[in-house]
Amino acid sequence: MNVHTLLQAVHQHYHFHTYHSVATSYGLEIQTNCGPKQVMLWKEKSVLMWSFLWSEELVQMGSRYANRMIRTRDGAPYVQVNEHWITVTDLLEGTKWRPQEDSGPFGQWVGQLYRCFFRVTDTVNQQHWHKALDQQLEHPTELYNEEDLKKKIITMSPSDAFTSLVKPHWPQIEKRWRSALTLLQQSQVPSLYSVKSLTCDQFIKDGYERIHWQPGAWRMTKGFEGVAHLLCELIQADTEGIDRAKTFYLSFEQSYSPKMGEQTQILGHVIYPQSFLDIAKKYVYADIDVDQACQRWLERCDHQENIDLFQQWLAKRIDSLRGDAMSV
Known part of the structure:
Protein backbone atom coordinates (compact mmCIF):
# COMPACT_ATOMS: atom_id res chain seq x y z
CA MET A 1 0.00 0.00 0.00
CA ASN A 2 1.46 3.36 -0.99
CA VAL A 3 1.96 6.38 1.25
CA HIS A 4 -0.79 8.40 -0.44
CA THR A 5 -3.41 5.72 0.26
CA LEU A 6 -2.32 5.45 3.90
CA LEU A 7 -2.48 9.20 4.42
CA GLN A 8 -5.89 9.37 2.77
CA ALA A 9 -7.23 6.77 5.21
CA VAL A 10 -5.73 8.62 8.19
CA HIS A 11 -7.22 11.95 7.08
CA GLN A 12 -10.62 10.39 6.49
CA HIS A 13 -10.97 8.42 9.72
CA TYR A 14 -9.01 10.29 12.40
CA HIS A 15 -9.60 13.67 14.05
CA PHE A 16 -6.10 15.14 13.66
CA HIS A 17 -4.37 16.80 10.71
CA THR A 18 -1.09 15.53 9.27
CA TYR A 19 1.54 17.93 7.97
CA HIS A 20 4.57 15.64 7.54
CA SER A 21 5.10 11.90 7.00
CA VAL A 22 8.00 9.46 6.71
CA ALA A 23 7.62 5.91 5.38
CA THR A 24 8.84 3.09 7.65
CA SER A 25 9.11 -0.69 7.37
CA TYR A 26 5.78 -1.05 9.18
CA GLY A 27 3.83 1.94 7.78
CA LEU A 28 4.37 5.64 8.53
CA GLU A 29 5.59 8.05 11.14
CA ILE A 30 3.56 11.25 10.92
CA GLN A 31 3.66 14.69 12.49
CA THR A 32 0.21 16.00 13.38
CA ASN A 33 -1.41 18.89 15.20
CA CYS A 34 -1.86 16.42 18.10
CA GLY A 35 1.75 15.33 18.25
CA PRO A 36 3.79 12.63 16.47
CA LYS A 37 2.00 9.39 15.58
CA GLN A 38 2.87 5.93 14.35
CA VAL A 39 0.73 4.41 11.59
CA MET A 40 0.90 0.62 11.46
CA LEU A 41 -0.12 -1.38 8.39
CA TRP A 42 -1.45 -4.87 9.18
CA LYS A 43 -1.81 -7.66 6.65
CA GLU A 44 -3.37 -10.11 9.11
CA LYS A 45 -6.33 -9.14 11.26
CA SER A 46 -5.60 -11.89 13.79
CA VAL A 47 -2.21 -10.34 14.63
CA LEU A 48 -3.80 -6.88 14.80
CA MET A 49 -6.45 -8.09 17.24
CA TRP A 50 -3.82 -9.81 19.39
CA SER A 51 -1.91 -6.52 19.58
CA PHE A 52 -5.06 -4.58 20.43
CA LEU A 53 -5.99 -7.04 23.17
CA TRP A 54 -2.65 -7.02 24.97
CA SER A 55 -2.44 -3.21 24.97
CA GLU A 56 -5.97 -2.99 26.40
CA GLU A 57 -5.12 -5.69 28.93
CA LEU A 58 -2.16 -3.63 30.07
CA VAL A 59 -4.56 -0.79 30.83
CA GLN A 60 -6.93 -3.14 32.68
CA MET A 61 -4.01 -4.26 34.84
CA GLY A 62 -3.63 -0.66 35.99
CA SER A 63 -0.62 0.31 33.88
CA ARG A 64 -0.34 3.95 32.82
CA TYR A 65 2.33 3.03 30.28
CA ALA A 66 0.18 1.34 27.63
CA ASN A 67 0.38 2.90 24.20
CA ARG A 68 -3.22 2.28 23.18
CA MET A 69 -4.55 2.36 19.63
CA ILE A 70 -6.14 5.73 18.95
CA ARG A 71 -9.84 5.50 18.20
CA THR A 72 -11.24 6.67 14.87
CA ARG A 73 -14.01 9.22 14.49
CA ASP A 74 -16.42 6.26 14.73
CA GLY A 75 -14.78 4.90 17.89
CA ALA A 76 -13.05 1.92 16.26
CA PRO A 77 -9.44 0.97 17.11
CA TYR A 78 -8.55 0.25 13.47
CA VAL A 79 -9.54 1.00 9.87
CA GLN A 80 -9.85 -1.48 7.03
CA VAL A 81 -8.40 -0.29 3.72
CA ASN A 82 -8.92 -2.77 0.88
CA GLU A 83 -7.48 -6.06 2.19
CA HIS A 84 -5.35 -4.46 4.90
CA TRP A 85 -5.91 -2.72 8.21
CA ILE A 86 -4.28 0.34 9.74
CA THR A 87 -3.94 1.52 13.33
CA VAL A 88 -2.57 4.73 14.80
CA THR A 89 -0.75 5.12 18.12
CA ASP A 90 1.27 7.92 19.66
CA LEU A 91 4.90 7.92 18.58
CA LEU A 92 6.54 7.85 21.96
CA GLU A 93 9.28 10.37 22.56
CA GLY A 94 12.20 9.63 24.82
CA THR A 95 15.45 7.69 24.82
CA LYS A 96 15.88 4.09 23.79
CA TRP A 97 16.51 1.75 26.67
CA ARG A 98 20.20 0.89 27.02
CA PRO A 99 21.43 -2.48 28.32
CA GLN A 100 23.62 -0.65 30.87
CA GLU A 101 20.61 0.82 32.71
CA ASP A 102 18.92 -0.49 35.87
Whole structure:
Protein backbone atom coordinates (compact mmCIF):
# COMPACT_ATOMS: atom_id res chain seq x y z
CA MET A 1 0.00 0.00 0.00
CA ASN A 2 1.46 3.36 -0.99
CA VAL A 3 1.96 6.38 1.25
CA HIS A 4 -0.79 8.40 -0.44
CA THR A 5 -3.41 5.72 0.26
CA LEU A 6 -2.32 5.45 3.90
CA LEU A 7 -2.48 9.20 4.42
CA GLN A 8 -5.89 9.37 2.77
CA ALA A 9 -7.23 6.77 5.21
CA VAL A 10 -5.73 8.62 8.19
CA HIS A 11 -7.22 11.95 7.08
CA GLN A 12 -10.62 10.39 6.49
CA HIS A 13 -10.97 8.42 9.72
CA TYR A 14 -9.01 10.29 12.40
CA HIS A 15 -9.60 13.67 14.05
CA PHE A 16 -6.10 15.14 13.66
CA HIS A 17 -4.37 16.80 10.71
CA THR A 18 -1.09 15.53 9.27
CA TYR A 19 1.54 17.93 7.97
CA HIS A 20 4.57 15.64 7.54
CA SER A 21 5.10 11.90 7.00
CA VAL A 22 8.00 9.46 6.71
CA ALA A 23 7.62 5.91 5.38
CA THR A 24 8.84 3.09 7.65
CA SER A 25 9.11 -0.69 7.37
CA TYR A 26 5.78 -1.05 9.18
CA GLY A 27 3.83 1.94 7.78
CA LEU A 28 4.37 5.64 8.53
CA GLU A 29 5.59 8.05 11.14
CA ILE A 30 3.56 11.25 10.92
CA GLN A 31 3.66 14.69 12.49
CA THR A 32 0.21 16.00 13.38
CA ASN A 33 -1.41 18.89 15.20
CA CYS A 34 -1.86 16.42 18.10
CA GLY A 35 1.75 15.33 18.25
CA PRO A 36 3.79 12.63 16.47
CA LYS A 37 2.00 9.39 15.58
CA GLN A 38 2.87 5.93 14.35
CA VAL A 39 0.73 4.41 11.59
CA MET A 40 0.90 0.62 11.46
CA LEU A 41 -0.12 -1.38 8.39
CA TRP A 42 -1.45 -4.87 9.18
CA LYS A 43 -1.81 -7.66 6.65
CA GLU A 44 -3.37 -10.11 9.11
CA LYS A 45 -6.33 -9.14 11.26
CA SER A 46 -5.60 -11.89 13.79
CA VAL A 47 -2.21 -10.34 14.63
CA LEU A 48 -3.80 -6.88 14.80
CA MET A 49 -6.45 -8.09 17.24
CA TRP A 50 -3.82 -9.81 19.39
CA SER A 51 -1.91 -6.52 19.58
CA PHE A 52 -5.06 -4.58 20.43
CA LEU A 53 -5.99 -7.04 23.17
CA TRP A 54 -2.65 -7.02 24.97
CA SER A 55 -2.44 -3.21 24.97
CA GLU A 56 -5.97 -2.99 26.40
CA GLU A 57 -5.12 -5.69 28.93
CA LEU A 58 -2.16 -3.63 30.07
CA VAL A 59 -4.56 -0.79 30.83
CA GLN A 60 -6.93 -3.14 32.68
CA MET A 61 -4.01 -4.26 34.84
CA GLY A 62 -3.63 -0.66 35.99
CA SER A 63 -0.62 0.31 33.88
CA ARG A 64 -0.34 3.95 32.82
CA TYR A 65 2.33 3.03 30.28
CA ALA A 66 0.18 1.34 27.63
CA ASN A 67 0.38 2.90 24.20
CA ARG A 68 -3.22 2.28 23.18
CA MET A 69 -4.55 2.36 19.63
CA ILE A 70 -6.14 5.73 18.95
CA ARG A 71 -9.84 5.50 18.20
CA THR A 72 -11.24 6.67 14.87
CA ARG A 73 -14.01 9.22 14.49
CA ASP A 74 -16.42 6.26 14.73
CA GLY A 75 -14.78 4.90 17.89
CA ALA A 76 -13.05 1.92 16.26
CA PRO A 77 -9.44 0.97 17.11
CA TYR A 78 -8.55 0.25 13.47
CA VAL A 79 -9.54 1.00 9.87
CA GLN A 80 -9.85 -1.48 7.03
CA VAL A 81 -8.40 -0.29 3.72
CA ASN A 82 -8.92 -2.77 0.88
CA GLU A 83 -7.48 -6.06 2.19
CA HIS A 84 -5.35 -4.46 4.90
CA TRP A 85 -5.91 -2.72 8.21
CA ILE A 86 -4.28 0.34 9.74
CA THR A 87 -3.94 1.52 13.33
CA VAL A 88 -2.57 4.73 14.80
CA THR A 89 -0.75 5.12 18.12
CA ASP A 90 1.27 7.92 19.66
CA LEU A 91 4.90 7.92 18.58
CA LEU A 92 6.54 7.85 21.96
CA GLU A 93 9.28 10.37 22.56
CA GLY A 94 12.20 9.63 24.82
CA THR A 95 15.45 7.69 24.82
CA LYS A 96 15.88 4.09 23.79
CA TRP A 97 16.51 1.75 26.67
CA ARG A 98 20.20 0.89 27.02
CA PRO A 99 21.43 -2.48 28.32
CA GLN A 100 23.62 -0.65 30.87
CA GLU A 101 20.61 0.82 32.71
CA ASP A 102 18.92 -0.49 35.87
CA SER A 103 17.60 -3.89 34.84
CA GLY A 104 15.33 -4.41 37.88
CA PRO A 105 12.42 -2.19 36.77
CA PHE A 106 13.03 -3.37 33.20
CA GLY A 107 12.56 -7.01 34.21
CA GLN A 108 9.39 -6.16 36.13
CA TRP A 109 7.95 -4.36 33.10
CA VAL A 110 8.74 -7.23 30.73
CA GLY A 111 7.17 -9.63 33.23
CA GLN A 112 4.03 -7.51 33.22
CA LEU A 113 4.04 -7.58 29.42
CA TYR A 114 4.13 -11.39 29.46
CA ARG A 115 1.29 -11.48 31.98
CA CYS A 116 -0.71 -9.56 29.37
CA PHE A 117 0.34 -12.06 26.70
CA PHE A 118 -0.80 -14.89 28.98
CA ARG A 119 -4.23 -13.37 29.64
CA VAL A 120 -4.78 -12.47 26.00
CA THR A 121 -3.97 -16.04 24.98
CA ASP A 122 -7.02 -17.18 26.98
CA THR A 123 -9.18 -14.61 25.17
CA VAL A 124 -7.83 -15.69 21.77
CA ASN A 125 -8.72 -19.31 22.52
CA GLN A 126 -12.19 -18.43 23.88
CA GLN A 127 -12.97 -16.33 20.80
CA HIS A 128 -11.69 -19.11 18.50
CA TRP A 129 -9.12 -16.84 16.84
CA HIS A 130 -6.27 -19.23 17.55
CA LYS A 131 -6.45 -21.07 14.23
CA ALA A 132 -6.02 -17.86 12.24
CA LEU A 133 -3.26 -16.66 14.57
CA ASP A 134 -1.41 -19.99 14.48
CA GLN A 135 -0.98 -19.61 10.73
CA GLN A 136 1.08 -16.43 11.33
CA LEU A 137 3.47 -17.93 13.87
CA GLU A 138 7.12 -18.63 13.36
CA HIS A 139 8.63 -21.66 15.05
CA PRO A 140 9.90 -20.73 18.53
CA THR A 141 13.44 -21.15 17.27
CA GLU A 142 15.02 -21.54 13.86
CA LEU A 143 16.24 -25.09 14.23
CA TYR A 144 18.84 -25.25 11.53
CA ASN A 145 19.83 -28.57 10.05
CA GLU A 146 23.08 -28.51 11.94
CA GLU A 147 24.54 -31.54 10.16
CA ASP A 148 23.85 -30.04 6.74
CA LEU A 149 25.48 -26.74 7.74
CA LYS A 150 28.44 -28.62 9.19
CA LYS A 151 28.97 -30.55 5.94
CA LYS A 152 28.92 -27.36 3.88
CA ILE A 153 31.60 -25.77 6.08
CA ILE A 154 33.81 -28.87 6.20
CA THR A 155 33.75 -29.28 2.42
CA MET A 156 35.01 -25.74 1.90
CA SER A 157 38.65 -25.20 1.00
CA PRO A 158 41.04 -25.86 3.93
CA SER A 159 42.71 -22.55 3.11
CA ASP A 160 39.43 -20.69 3.69
CA ALA A 161 40.01 -18.40 6.69
CA PHE A 162 36.48 -18.74 8.08
CA THR A 163 36.54 -22.55 7.79
CA SER A 164 39.86 -22.69 9.65
CA LEU A 165 38.46 -20.45 12.36
CA VAL A 166 35.19 -22.34 12.82
CA LYS A 167 36.28 -26.01 12.68
CA PRO A 168 37.89 -26.13 16.17
CA HIS A 169 34.77 -24.56 17.69
CA TRP A 170 32.23 -26.78 15.99
CA PRO A 171 32.13 -29.61 18.59
CA GLN A 172 31.07 -27.06 21.24
CA ILE A 173 28.53 -25.51 18.87
CA GLU A 174 27.11 -28.96 18.24
CA LYS A 175 27.01 -29.73 21.96
CA ARG A 176 25.09 -26.52 22.71
CA TRP A 177 22.75 -27.16 19.79
CA ARG A 178 21.83 -30.63 21.06
CA SER A 179 21.53 -29.52 24.70
CA ALA A 180 19.20 -26.69 23.70
CA LEU A 181 17.00 -28.97 21.59
CA THR A 182 16.70 -31.43 24.47
CA LEU A 183 15.61 -28.69 26.86
CA LEU A 184 13.14 -27.18 24.39
CA GLN A 185 11.60 -30.60 23.76
CA GLN A 186 11.38 -31.30 27.49
CA SER A 187 9.79 -27.94 28.24
CA GLN A 188 7.02 -28.35 25.66
CA VAL A 189 6.06 -25.20 23.80
CA PRO A 190 3.69 -23.13 25.99
CA SER A 191 0.43 -22.00 24.48
CA LEU A 192 1.27 -18.39 25.29
CA TYR A 193 1.31 -16.15 22.19
CA SER A 194 4.26 -13.75 22.22
CA VAL A 195 6.90 -12.12 20.03
CA LYS A 196 9.90 -13.89 18.60
CA SER A 197 12.48 -11.25 19.41
CA LEU A 198 12.72 -8.56 22.08
CA THR A 199 15.59 -6.07 22.02
CA CYS A 200 16.44 -3.18 24.32
CA ASP A 201 16.01 -0.59 21.58
CA GLN A 202 12.32 -1.53 21.24
CA PHE A 203 11.78 0.04 24.66
CA ILE A 204 11.52 3.76 25.26
CA LYS A 205 12.17 5.62 28.53
CA ASP A 206 10.24 8.85 28.72
CA GLY A 207 11.05 12.02 30.65
CA TYR A 208 9.38 10.59 33.77
CA GLU A 209 11.64 7.49 33.74
CA ARG A 210 8.69 5.32 32.64
CA ILE A 211 9.30 2.39 30.31
CA HIS A 212 7.18 1.85 27.18
CA TRP A 213 7.31 -0.84 24.51
CA GLN A 214 7.35 0.50 20.97
CA PRO A 215 8.44 -2.42 18.80
CA GLY A 216 7.38 -1.29 15.33
CA ALA A 217 6.93 -4.47 13.30
CA TRP A 218 7.40 -7.84 14.98
CA ARG A 219 7.26 -11.55 14.30
CA MET A 220 4.95 -13.74 16.36
CA THR A 221 5.69 -17.06 18.01
CA LYS A 222 4.70 -19.00 21.11
CA GLY A 223 6.73 -19.07 24.29
CA PHE A 224 9.63 -17.13 25.76
CA GLU A 225 12.26 -16.73 23.06
CA GLY A 226 11.98 -12.94 23.38
CA VAL A 227 12.99 -13.06 27.06
CA ALA A 228 16.07 -15.12 26.20
CA HIS A 229 17.07 -12.58 23.52
CA LEU A 230 16.90 -9.77 26.07
CA LEU A 231 18.97 -11.74 28.57
CA CYS A 232 21.70 -12.41 26.01
CA GLU A 233 21.73 -8.74 25.00
CA LEU A 234 22.17 -7.66 28.62
CA ILE A 235 24.95 -10.20 29.19
CA GLN A 236 26.92 -9.04 26.17
CA ALA A 237 26.68 -5.32 26.95
CA ASP A 238 29.78 -5.10 29.19
CA THR A 239 31.60 -6.75 32.10
CA GLU A 240 28.65 -6.15 34.45
CA GLY A 241 26.19 -7.70 32.03
CA ILE A 242 25.84 -11.00 33.91
CA ASP A 243 24.78 -9.24 37.12
CA ARG A 244 22.27 -7.11 35.23
CA ALA A 245 20.88 -10.21 33.50
CA LYS A 246 20.42 -11.93 36.87
CA THR A 247 18.68 -8.87 38.30
CA PHE A 248 16.46 -8.68 35.22
CA TYR A 249 15.51 -12.35 35.48
CA LEU A 250 14.72 -12.23 39.20
CA SER A 251 12.53 -9.17 38.63
CA PHE A 252 10.85 -10.89 35.67
CA GLU A 253 10.14 -13.88 37.91
CA GLN A 254 8.50 -11.68 40.54
CA SER A 255 6.27 -10.01 37.97
CA TYR A 256 5.31 -13.01 35.82
CA SER A 257 6.02 -16.17 37.95
CA PRO A 258 7.04 -18.50 35.09
CA LYS A 259 6.23 -22.18 35.46
CA MET A 260 9.01 -24.76 35.52
CA GLY A 261 8.56 -25.67 31.86
CA GLU A 262 8.61 -22.01 30.87
CA GLN A 263 11.87 -21.43 32.75
CA THR A 264 13.34 -24.51 31.09
CA GLN A 265 12.39 -23.09 27.70
CA ILE A 266 14.09 -19.78 28.49
CA LEU A 267 17.24 -21.71 29.44
CA GLY A 268 17.07 -23.68 26.19
CA HIS A 269 16.90 -20.49 24.13
CA VAL A 270 19.83 -18.96 26.06
CA ILE A 271 21.95 -22.06 25.36
CA TYR A 272 20.94 -22.37 21.71
CA PRO A 273 23.87 -21.10 19.57
CA GLN A 274 21.68 -18.96 17.36
CA SER A 275 24.27 -16.24 16.69
CA PHE A 276 27.01 -18.69 15.69
CA LEU A 277 24.67 -20.57 13.36
CA ASP A 278 23.41 -17.30 11.87
CA ILE A 279 26.96 -16.22 11.04
CA ALA A 280 27.87 -19.61 9.55
CA LYS A 281 24.70 -19.73 7.48
CA LYS A 282 25.20 -16.21 6.12
CA TYR A 283 28.77 -17.04 5.13
CA VAL A 284 27.86 -20.36 3.50
CA TYR A 285 25.19 -18.64 1.40
CA ALA A 286 27.47 -15.67 0.58
CA ASP A 287 25.42 -13.05 2.45
CA ILE A 288 28.61 -11.80 4.14
CA ASP A 289 32.25 -11.94 3.06
CA VAL A 290 35.04 -13.80 4.83
CA ASP A 291 36.35 -10.77 6.77
CA GLN A 292 32.89 -9.92 8.09
CA ALA A 293 32.23 -13.54 9.02
CA CYS A 294 35.53 -13.91 10.89
CA GLN A 295 35.10 -10.62 12.74
CA ARG A 296 31.54 -11.44 13.83
CA TRP A 297 32.52 -14.95 14.89
CA LEU A 298 35.40 -13.71 17.07
CA GLU A 299 33.19 -11.02 18.64
CA ARG A 300 30.62 -13.69 19.46
CA CYS A 301 33.33 -15.90 21.00
CA ASP A 302 34.35 -13.05 23.31
CA HIS A 303 30.85 -13.03 24.82
CA GLN A 304 30.25 -16.78 25.02
CA GLU A 305 32.02 -17.32 28.35
CA ASN A 306 29.69 -14.88 30.08
CA ILE A 307 26.64 -16.48 28.47
CA ASP A 308 27.88 -19.88 29.66
CA LEU A 309 28.27 -18.54 33.22
CA PHE A 310 24.76 -17.12 33.15
CA GLN A 311 23.20 -20.30 31.82
CA GLN A 312 24.93 -22.27 34.60
CA TRP A 313 23.42 -19.87 37.15
CA LEU A 314 19.99 -20.18 35.57
CA ALA A 315 20.20 -23.99 35.42
CA LYS A 316 21.10 -24.15 39.13
CA ARG A 317 18.22 -21.82 39.94
CA ILE A 318 15.76 -23.99 38.04
CA ASP A 319 17.08 -27.13 39.78
CA SER A 320 16.74 -25.40 43.15
CA LEU A 321 13.15 -24.36 42.42
CA ARG A 322 12.36 -27.88 41.20
CA GLY A 323 13.72 -29.29 44.45
CA ASP A 324 11.64 -26.85 46.47
CA ALA A 325 8.52 -27.79 44.52
CA MET A 326 9.09 -31.55 45.05
CA SER A 327 9.58 -31.09 48.80
CA VAL A 328 6.20 -29.35 49.25
